[in-house]
Amino acid sequence: MRSSLFAILLAVMLLGATDPAHADAGAMTLLTVGSISQGLRDAATGLQTATLTAGGEARSVGNSLQANVQNVLADMDAKFANRSDEIFTSLAGAERQFMSDARDLIFRTQAAAKVIAPVMGDEARRTIGEADIAAYNTSYSLPCRTQAPRVVYWTPSTQIAQGEEIIVEIHGNFLGFGVAPRVLVDSKPITQFTRNDRIIAVKLSRELVQRITEKSSIPIVVEGLQRRVIEPRRFWFGCSEDLEQAQNMSVTVVLIPRVSYRVSGRVWATYKTWSDPFVFQSGTLDQGSDNCDTQQEVGFQVCVADPANMRTVRGDGAVVSASKPSSWGTPTLSGTSCINFPAHLGGSGYDTFPFGIKNCKGSAWLKVNWNAQAQRHDLHQTEPLIFNQKLPIGTYSYTVNDQQQPTGDEWSWHYVVQVDQMRGSQVLQSESLSDAQMDNGSGWLSTIHSGVLTLTLPNNTG
Numbered sequence: 001m002r003s004s005l006f007a008i009l010l011a012v013m014l015l016g017a018t019d020p021a022h023a024d025a026g027a028m029t030l031l032t033v034g035s036i037s038q039g040l041r042d043a044a045t046g047l048q049t050a051t052l053t054a055g056g057e058a059r060s061v062g063n064s065l066q067a068n069v070q071n072v073l074a075d076m077d078a079k080f081a082n083r084s085d086e087i088f089t090s091l092a093g094a095e096r097q098f099m100s101d102a103r104d105l106i107f108r109t110q111a112a113a114k115v116i117a118p119v120m121g122d123e124a125r126r127t128i129g130e131a132d133i134a135a136y137n138t139s140y141s142l143p144c145r146t147q148a149p150r151v152v153y154w155t156p157s158t159q160i161a162q163g164e165e166i167i168v169e170i171h172g173n174f175l176g177f178g179v180a181p182r183v184l185v186d187s188k189p190i191t192q193f194t195r196n197d198r199i200i201a202v203k204l205s206r207e208l209v210q211r212i213t214e215k216s217s218i219p220i221v222v223e224g225l226q227r228r229v230i231e232p233r234r235f236w237f238g239c240s241e242d243l244e245q246a247q248n249m250s251v252t253v254v255l256i257p258r259v260s261y262r263v264s265g266r267v268w269a270t271y272k273t274w275s276d277p278f279v280f281q282s283g284t285l286d287q288g289s290d291n292c293d294t295q296q297e298v299g300f301q302v303c304v305a306d307p308a309n310m311r312t313v314r315g316d317g318a319v320v321s322a323s324k325p326s327s328w329g330t331p332t333l334s335g336t337s338c339i340n341f342p343a344h345l346g347g348s349g350y351d352t353f354p355f356g357i358k359n360c361k362g363s364a365w366l367k368v369n370w371n372a373q374a375q376r377h378d379l380h381q382t383e384p385l386i387f388n389q390k391l392p393i394g395t396y397s398y399t400v401n402d403q404q405q406p407t408g409d410e411w412s413w414h415y416v417v418q419v420d421q422m423r424g425s426q427v428l429q430s431e432s433l434s435d436a437q438m439d440n441g442s443g444w445l446s447t448i449h450s451g452v453l454t455l456t457l458p459n460n461t462g
Contacts, residue, residue, distance in 0.1 A: 033091075034084030036103050037076050043109035044069045047116075055118035061128045061153070062116050068135035069109055072102055075139055094143060101138040108134050122155050129153030129171055133198065136173045144239040147174040148227040151249045154220075158254040161212035163394055166204040168220060168253055175200055178226030178243050186218050204253070212255045213393065214424040221250040257424045261391045261457050263398050265417030268384040269451070271408035275376040277313045280304060282371035285317075285328075285343055292347035292360040299329065302372040303338040309377045315339040317370035324348060326366040339372050380408065390422075396459045402451035413448045419457065 044066060051062035079095070080086070088099055108131035115124040129152045140147050151172040159166060176197040183193045183202055192203040202220055225246040230239045287298045304310040315331025322328070325346025332340050348362030385402045402413070414435050421429040433439070433446040433455070443458040 031088040031103070032084065033076075033080045033086045033088065033099060036088065036099055036106070037073065037080070037084065039106045040069065040073060040076075040102055040109070043106045043113070044073070047109050047113040050113040050116040053118075054116045055120070057120050058116045058118065058124075058128075061120075061125065061132065062112070064152075065109065065112055065128055065132040065135060068132055068139060069105065071139040072105060072135055075142060076102060079142075098138065098142065101134065101141070105131065105134050105138055122157060125153045125157065126155060126171075133171060133173055140173070144230050144232045146227060146229045146231070147177070149174045149177065149225045149246050149249070151175075151222075151251060154251045154253070156253065158256065161209045161255045161257055163206070163210050163258070165206045166209055166253075166255075168202045168204060168251075170200040170202065170220070170222070170249075170251055171198060172200075172249075173198070174228065175225065177228050179224070181222050181224040184219075184221040184223070187221075204255075209255065212257050214257060216255050218253045218255055219250055220253065221248055223248045225249060258393050259428070259459060260393045260422050261396070261398070262389070262420040262422055263391065263417055263455060264388040265415060266384040266386050267400060267402045267413070267415045267448070267451070267453050269382045269402070269404060269406070269411055269413050270379060271382075271406065271411040272377045272379055273408040274311070275378050277373045277375055279371045280310070280374045282369075284320075285341070285366065285368040285370060287343075287345045287367075288363065288365035289345065289347060290363055292350050292363055294345060294347040294364040295325070296345045296364075297343070298345045298366065299340065299342040301334060301338050301340050304374050307337040310374050311336045311377070312339050313373045313375055315341055315370065315372050317341060317368045320367040320369060322366045322368075323362055323364050325362075326364060328366070328368050331370075331372075341370055343368065396457045398455040398457070400453050402453075404451055413451055415446070415448055415453050417446060417453070417455065419444060419455065421457070 047062060047066055047069070051059055051066065054062055075098075079098070088096070088103075091099055108127075112128040112131040115127045117124060132152050136150070136152075139145075149172065151170055153172075154168060154170045156166070156168065174197060175195055181195070181200075183190055183200070185202065185204060186208065190202070190205075192205070194201045200222060204218065208218070225248075226243045227246040229242045229244055232238075233240050281302050285298065285300070287296075289296070302315070304312060312333055314333075317328055317331065319328050323346060325344075325348060327344045327346075329342030329344075331342070334340050343366060345364050345366050347364035348360070350358040350360055352358055382402075382404055385400065387400050389398070391398060416432065416434045419431050419433060420427050421431075431440045431444050433444065435448060438447060439445045443456075443460070445456040447454050
């Protein structure tokens with residue numbers, strides 16, 4: 001019955017505020033030591049349930065938080081035995097602060113249980129870590145308890161090295177005692193850090209970050225932290241206090257290089273020139289007729305087989321023999337692909353005598369050796385310009401100039417380029433671009449103009 005009452009009172013308190021700092025006076029008046037204790041136990045149970053199904057890292061940080069919550073519950077049982085009905089507002093001094101911290105821990109523990117997951121992100125680490133820090137502070141801020149520094153979490157734990165300095169915040173408990181510690185980054189001492197009881201903030205220099213070309217683990221070591229030894233006095237009231245050396249603490253920040261690109265390929269040009277004239281067809285025109293009255297045009301036309309890549313130049317002919325009326329004309333071009341060869345076959349006619357008698361003056365014949373000449377429009381290719389280069393980190397464009405003056409005609413630039421998007425030595429994505437496919441539809445662009453090939457590449461992953 002009492003547990004149910006505690007749960008009801010705690011529910012009233014939770015309805016009164018989502019944050020302990022904003023609880024209304026009515027809810028605070030109803031709040032008892034027992035309801036805070038029960039609320040923290042319920043939050044611890046919820047955390048335990050969430051931790052059982054979590055991944056390895058989440059289970060580790062969840063178990064740490066559970067242990068410190070259980071320490072607070074043990075302190076609560078010891079300090080407030082048989083006082084569960086006592087109203088929170090009746091408490092004073094250290095007792096009131098302790099219960100206020102315990103009540104705040106309920107909310108932090110509930111929030112931690114919600115973010116525990118198989119894969120942990122920095123925000124989840126922060127939520128769980130802050131709850132763990134609060135639980136540890138609650139327990140070890142009681143009178144006459146030694147306060148030892150410890151590291152709970154740090155952010156960022158992993159970050160892309162963008163080329164600028166990075167501030168690493170190391171969070172924990174009791175980090176501010178004694179003289180300034182010595183901080184080493186990647187085994188080298190640094191002076192650029194700040195600290196208080198909860199946070200040591202360390203600067204990773206721009207020079208260090210810019211040197212990252214492969215995935216790297218950067219150790220940060222804090223030396224010279226001190227713990228505050230507080231013990232009950234033997235013969236006097238109060239506590240004695242002293243500082244003594246604590247063990248060194250270290251964290252590791254994983255820096256991932258930015259995206260870079262490797263480009264390789266070739267640039268070349270094609271063009272056409274006209275070849276020297278050559279005979280593409282030849283033959284002999286050999287015509288004759290026994291009809292001495294023959295008068296016949298026996299010319300002909302010759303055309304190239306590939307008009308797109310050939311053009312006629314001239315035609316020649318040499319008369320071997322011909323009847324007197326027969327003739328061979330001058331060949332003429334017909335357009336750019338044909339040649340006309342004019343020729344006439346003629347006889348000398350007949351002498352006519354009485355009684356229908358005819359005498360042939362001369363038969364008709366013509367024999368000519370001829371040829372047709374043309375030129376080919378030949379395709380040529382320039383010597384390709386070969387390139388293979390890894391671009392510096394932070395460079396997302398590339399230009400290469402073939403530096404050739406066009407010759408011939410139908411000059412055309414061509415290229416093929418293989419682009420590898422990389423993070424360190426790991427290839428994230430590969431694309432092939434060319435004058436036939438100038439972009440990949442995802443921001444990988446290529447253009448060529450007057451022999452200058454330009455690539456524009458995305459910086460979409462840091």
